[in-house]
Amino acid sequence: MTDPTLLSGRGLGSTFGGVTALADVDVDLWPGEMLAVVGESGSGKTTLLNVLSGRLMPDTGVVWYRDPSGTLHDVHAMPAPVLRTLHRSDWGFVHQDPRQNLRMNVSAGGNVGERLMAQGERHYGNIRSVALDWLAQVEIDADRIDDLPRVFSGGMLQRLQIARTLVTHPRLVFMDEPTGGLDVSVQARLLDLIRSLVARLQIAVVLVTHDIAVARLLAHRIAVMQRGRIVETGLTDQVLDDPRHPYTQLLVSSVLNA
Amino acid sequence: MKGYNFAYLDDQTKRMIRRGLLKAVAIPGHQVPFGSREMPLPYGWGTGGIQVTASILGAGDVLKVIDQGADDTTNAVSIRRFFARTAGVATTTSTAEATVIQTRHRIPEKQLREDQIIVYQVPQPEPLSRLEPSRVETKRMHGLADYGLMHVKLYEDIARYGQISISYDYPVMVNERYLMSPSPIPAFDNPKMDMMPALQLFGAGREKRIYAIPPWTRVKSLDFADFPFRAIRAPQACGLCGATDSYLDEVVTDNHGGRLFVCSDTDHCSERRAGFEEAAE
Numbered sequence: 001m002t003d004p005t006l007l008s009g010r011g012l013g014s015t016f017g018g019v020t021a022l023a024d025v026d027v028d029l030w031p032g033e034m035l036a037v038v039g040e041s042g043s044g045k046t047t048l049l050n051v052l053s054g055r056l057m058p059d060t061g062v063v064w065y066r067d068p069s070g071t072l073h074d075v076h077a078m079p080a081p082v083l084r085t086l087h088r089s090d091w092g093f094v095h096q097d098p099r100q101n102l103r104m105n106v107s108a109g110g111n112v113g114e115r116l117m118a119q120g121e122r123h124y125g126n127i128r129s130v131a132l133d134w135l136a137q138v139e140i141d142a143d144r145i146d147d148l149p150r151v152f153s154g155g156m157l158q159r160l161q162i163a164r165t166l167v168t169h170p171r172l173v174f175m176d177e178p179t180g181g182l183d184v185s186v187q188a189r190l191l192d193l194i195r196s197l198v199a200r201l202q203i204a205v206v207l208v209t210h211d212i213a214v215a216r217l218l219a220h221r222i223a224v225m226q227r228g229r230i231v232e233t234g235l236t237d238q239v240l241d242d243p244r245h246p247y248t249q250l251l252v253s254s255v256l257n258a
Numbered sequence: 259m260k261g262y263n264f265a266y267l268d269d270q271t272k273r274m275i276r277r278g279l280l281k282a283v284a285i286p287g288h289q290v291p292f293g294s295r296e297m298p299l300p301y302g303w304g305t306g307g308i309q310v311t312a313s314i315l316g317a318g319d320v321l322k323v324i325d326q327g328a329d330d331t332t333n334a335v336s337i338r339r340f341f342a343r344t345a346g347v348a349t350t351t352s353t354a355e356a357t358v359i360q361t362r363h364r365i366p367e368k369q370l371r372e373d374q375i376i377v378y379q380v381p382q383p384e385p386l387s388r389l390e391p392s393r394v395e396t397k398r399m400h401g402l403a404d405y406g407l408m409h410v411k412l413y414e415d416i417a418r419y420g421q422i423s424i425s426y427d428y429p430v431m432v433n434e435r436y437l438m439s440p441s442p443i444p445a446f447d448n449p450k451m452d453m454m455p456a457l458q459l460f461g462a463g464r465e466k467r468i469y470a471i472p473p474w475t476r477v478k479s480l481d482f483a484d485f486p487f488r489a490i491r492a493p494q495a496c497g498l499c500g501a502t503d504s505y506l507d508e509v510v511t512d513n514h515g516g517r518l519f520v521c522s523d524t525d526h527c528s529e530r531r532a533g534f535e536e537a538a539e
Contacts, residue, residue: 081402088406103410107417110410117413118406124416124482146417 004066006031006172006204007052012061014047014228021047022058023228031171032202036219036236038209038251044228045208046176052206053093053174054083068171088118092165096177098157101164102149108135108160109145115168134163138193155186159193166197173198175207179214191217212255216240224248265312265345271295275313275468279459282470287432288400289383294466299336304362305463307379308337311360314375314459315341320348322356327364327505327522334362351525363426365447367504367526370456372473378441380462383469385429385439405437408480416485425490431478432471440477446489446505451477494519499530 007029014022021044029035037045050056052063054075063075067090075083087093095101102111112131113121121127132142138159149157158178165173178194179187195218198205209215215222216236223233224245232245243249263269271293278292297305315321321341325333329351337360338349350356353366360377370376386396389407399405408429415423428445432438440448441460451458451471458471471477481487492506497518504526506519521527 084402084404088404106410106414109417110413113413114406114410117409118404122409122481122483124413125484127413128417 003030004070005029005064006033007063007065007206009048009052009063010061012048012051012058012063014044014051014056014058014060020228022051025061025228025230027052027206027223027230029172029204029206031204033221034198034205034207034219036207036209036215036222037225038212038215038222039225040210040251043225045210045225047228048225049174049176049206049208053087053091054078065172088115089168090171092168092170092173094161094165094173094175094178096180098149098154098161101161102157104149107146107148108140108152111149111160111164112167115164119168130167134167135160137197138163139189153186155182155190158182158190162194162197166201166203169201170203172204172206175205177209178207179209179211187214194218212240212251224251259344259346262344264317265315265341265347266298267295267309267312271309272313275309278468279310279313279470282459282468283457283472285436286471286475287436287438287469289467289469291466292468294463297463298340301464302381303333304337304360304379306461306465306468307360307362307377307463308340308461309463310377310459310461310468311337311341311358312345314377315345315347315358317345317347319357320350320355322350322353322359322525323361324359324364324366324523324525325362326507327366328524330524352529353523353525363442363444364505364522365443365450367521367523369450370454372455374456376454376456376458378443378458378460380439380441380460380467381464382427383439383460383462383465383467385427385437400436403435405431408437409482412480412482412485416482422481422485422487428487429480431480433475434478437480438469438471438477444490444505445479445487446491448477448479448487449489453477492519496521496527499527499534501527501530 005028009025009027012022012025037048039045051058057076065073065075109131112134113127116127132145135142135145140156140159149160179190207219219236222236222239223230226247232239232248240252243252275292278290282290297308323334323338325331341347342349353368358375362379384396389411390396412422426444427439427442428448430438430440430448440451453474455473457473460469479487494506495502496506498520501521504521504523507522509518509520511518
């Protein structure tokens with residue numbers, strides 16, 4: 001590829017006590033691309049996500065982020081205010097449990113508007129109309145705008161979290177098992193929503209999942225992790241249809257065909 | 259008074275508080291921690307304000323103490339007498355004559371001057387405390403000037419009640435940098451803090467914080483462009499002096515629903531009435 005990467009990690013390593021969570025991991029992400037990181041529990045997927053997003057300092061290696069002007073930044077050398085601003089504007093983080101991200105005692109509209117207000121938007125009418133627009137985009141009825149998230153269903157909470165994250169049009173979103181814990185039909189709707197939003201807004205996504213079906217549906221490229229290492233990486237269809245590494249073969253063959 | 263240092267506090271403590279005050283003045287609106295001492299009155303009665311006053315008081319100062327605008331309520335009378343006894347300073351109820359004014363819940367109606375200092379008693383110095391329970395997190399938010407959360411609260415107010423419903427302790431931005439709690443003064447008094455000629459000092463005894471606004475500093479009440487800040491007062495005139503521009507207290511006068519609106523600033527009210535009498539003579 002000739003395009004410059006948006007985010008790249010080189011030689012990432014991280015240990016917790018004696019346990020190796022990441023070892024010698026290289027990752028590249030291009031603008032508008034969706035990369036799925038798959039692997040079993042404890043394989044280091046979430047650690048990788050935390051390291052890439054600057055939330056966890058790696059023991060070795062470096063993460064480079066290219067800002068809109070083309071300048072490269074070492075994510076872990078950034079001053080805290082800059083990183084925080086980045087997390088509130090150009091980046092987004094979607095948690096598996098929306099309660100971690102949402103403010104449960106603030107209305108849906110306030111939740112969607114918070115990032116706008118943190119960026120300095122000081123016009124109530126504008127914030128409200130943007131919030132209404134985003135609620136419509138994630139298929140939440142406009143008359144729920146003043147309801148508290150605690151009266152929302154699990155699927156609605158997850159959609160609200162996505163609206164709250166995407167309202168500032170980030171270029172890069174980290175997703176940690178966004179469809180985990182939802183029932184199958186809600187999951188399907190959510191996947192559909194994520195796919196269309198990401199494609200339309202040209203957002204680059206690092207998606208952590210243990211669900212091969214989610215990865216196949218959403219991701220352009222896939223990285224398979226085992227014991228802290230990336231054992232296989234490539235185009236999603238290629239890797240899943242023709243797995244080379246024994247662990248990937250095991251992973252693919254263990255999926256039930258519905 | 260025998261057996262006590264001038265103005266009750268020992269000199270080491272006063273020095274420590276003055277160092278805190280200097281830092282607070284240098285960083286307008288920033289909360290400076292200090293080693294709050296045990297005072298001979300309970301927390302919540304003005305232990306923070308009284309320690310700041312004790313530290314800045316000189317033998318030639320004239321002290322005025324107000325509580326909810328009044329000079330004659332228990333808290334005001336007790337603190338005034340406390341300093342009259344332990345420091346032997348002159349006390350007054352007149353805003354114009356005072357050099358140091360300690361206050362709870364009000365700013366005097368009369369415009370303060372450059373040679374005056376106003377000391378606020380503060381129960382909760384952290385403006386974000388009700389929104390973010392973690393002190394660690396609010397300190398980080400102040401450090402990064404990350405105040406979107408306060409506006410979320412204002413947004414919620416408008417969404418729920420159609421207007422910003424904070425009537426006292428209305429959050430302000432000081433010098434376009436620090437979000438600050440003005441102590442529980444009515445929002446009506448907020449505009450008086452902006453570009454005030456007098457030095458404003460804030461002491462929170464229980465929470466062990468000092469902060470300050472130097473003279474002629476910009477203080478802006480938070481709002482939205484389409485929902486601007488409004489200073490609200492009861493729409494009546496004072497029942498005693500007839501003022502229509504002062505902050506009013508509602509007083510129940512009998513058991514038959516009788517009500518009287520009077521100036522909360524007693525000195526302002528009596529001065530106006532004295533002025534009418536002179537004019538009549």
